[in-house]
Amino acid sequence: MSNGHVLVDAVEERCVLVGVITSDINEDIAHEYLDELEFLAETAGALTQHRFLQKMPMPNPKTFVGMGKLEEIHQYIKENEIDLCIFDDELSPSQLRNIERTLEVKVLDRNNLILDIFASRARTSHAKTQVELAQLQYLLPRLTRMWTHLERQKGGIGMRGPGETQIETDRRIIQQKISLLKSRLSEIDKQMAIQRGNRGQLVRVALVGYTNVGKSTLMNLLSKSEVFAENKLFATLDTTVRKVVIDNLPFLLTDTVGFIRKLPHQLVESFKSTLDEVREADILVHVLDLAHPNFEDHYNVVNETLNEIDKTEKPTIVVFNKIDQFVYQPKDEDDLSPRTAQNYSLEELKKTWMAKVNRNMCVFISAHEKTNIEELKTMLYEEVKRIFQERYPYNDFLY
CATH class of the missing domain: 1.10.287 (Helix Hairpins)
Known part of the structure; x- marks a missing residue:
């Protein structure tokens, strides 16, 4: 489809990013959203030249930002030979039309950008x-x-x-x-449901988490397979299922598409068969990037999305990945601002999250450096065994 692949064939298009600071979004969060938008743009093949942020009570219904800000953006675009302007929120058809008329360049919103990346990444x-x-x-x-x-x-x-x-x-x-x-x-979903049913009665474990936290790397490590893994957003779209054996215990491990803030609702709807793997899982392994300054926000975003997909409580192992990249930043005694996750040592974070996570089911690892992987395997083994024994109380396979 002609409108789908906006950036796929382009080589390093030069872009600017636009966001707003409103009563719902403070300046720090707005900057973090633009960090993520820049990463999305880079994943799609665009090079960010400048960011524009405007403080306003709510986005302008006609032009998203104010006319003065739009003229400022237009001036920058003309002076710096910019190819593309990307807005951090979904634009209405009329906003899109008005903005394009003023800026005279290609305009995308966050949803269109994510859809474009998905289009370039789709393999099957x-x-x-x-x-x-x-x-x-x-x-x-x-x-x-x-x-x-x-x-x-x-x-x-x-x-x-x-x-x-x-x-x-x-x-x-x-x-x-x-x-x-x-x-x-609908036909494909039926076939996949039959395939899931034909996998027998093995316990199912699903890897979930924010995009680019290292799920595919962990999948490769646990299943000894070669799932595509890359330091870009949405490196994998297709659900991958592998049979894994720890000691004498087999189970199915599924790698799912990464979650992200403001995921277009069209994608959530379209990818429901992928999300069925989450619904039908017996155990979730929630992977977090400990080195990311906002990993706690990512934890909440994923949990909220999971709750929308499936209301049932599932046993969840929380895996803090990338401990090799975590940087402890102790606060000065004179600094009275609230502590962030980076102001806690790794040991402090372990104690905090052990108390927070149900049944202490959390583990701190580095999939890249293969640190503490045995600890994770032990935790997985015990949880799979517990479910297996509940399901087959008279089976002597594990006794």
């Missing part, structure tokens, strides 16, 4: 179908934007009608395609 026909469906659902209400050339016509007989007719034709084609993709996904 299943993932490609899921992404295409999400893209079409995103595109449908924004069709008029593609016909703005008609607005430059002076009017007259035959000028207004054909544009509307073309839009309606396109809308009908897209709606038919959406219907076709939904039925195709």
Whole structure:
């Protein structure tokens, strides 16, 4: 689909990022959102040249930021040969149209950027179908934007009608395609449900976590497989399932797509078969990047998303990965600001989280350096064995 791969073929497009500080989002959080947006842009192949942040009670319904700020952005774009402007929130069709008219460059919002990355990362026909469906659902209400050339016509007989007719034709084609993709996904979902059912009665463990926390690296380590792992957001989209044996105990280990803040709802809907692996798991392994300054926020984002997917409580092992990259920053005695996670030593963090996590099921590792992996394996073994014994109380396999 022509509108889907906005950045895929581009080589280092130069971009600027735009965000707002509102009553709901303070300055620190706004900067963190833009850090993440910059990482998304880099993953898609764009080079960030500048960031623009504006403080306002709420985003402008017509132009997202104020007209003065938009003119400032326009001036910077003209002077620095910028190809692309990326906004940190979803833009309405009218906002998108108004902004493009002022800036005179390509404009994306966070959702479109994420959809583009998913499109470039999709490998299997299943993932490609899921992404295409999400893209079409995103595109449908924004069709008029593609016909703005008609607005430059002076009017007259035959000028207004054909544009509307073309839009309606396109809308009908897209709606038919959406219907076709939904039925195709429904068939694939049924096949995958049968496959899941055919895996026997092995205990199922799902790796979950924020994107780029090291789930695929951990998957490779535990299953001795070669799952694609890279230091980029959404390196893997397709669900990977491997049979793992610890001592004499086999179980199924699933690597799932990473979560992220403001994940487009079209993607959540399209990827529900991937999320079914989470629903049907017996145990969750929640992986966190301990070296990230906001890992606690990521922990909450993932938990909120998991709660939307599946309300049932599952035994969860919390894995703090990348301890080799964790930097302890002790506070000065004169510094009265609240302590952050980086102001605690690794030992302090261990004690804090041991008390916080249910049944002390947390472990601190480095998948890259293979540190404390045996401790994680022991924890996994004990939890899988406990569920196996509950499910098969008279099975002598483990006795």
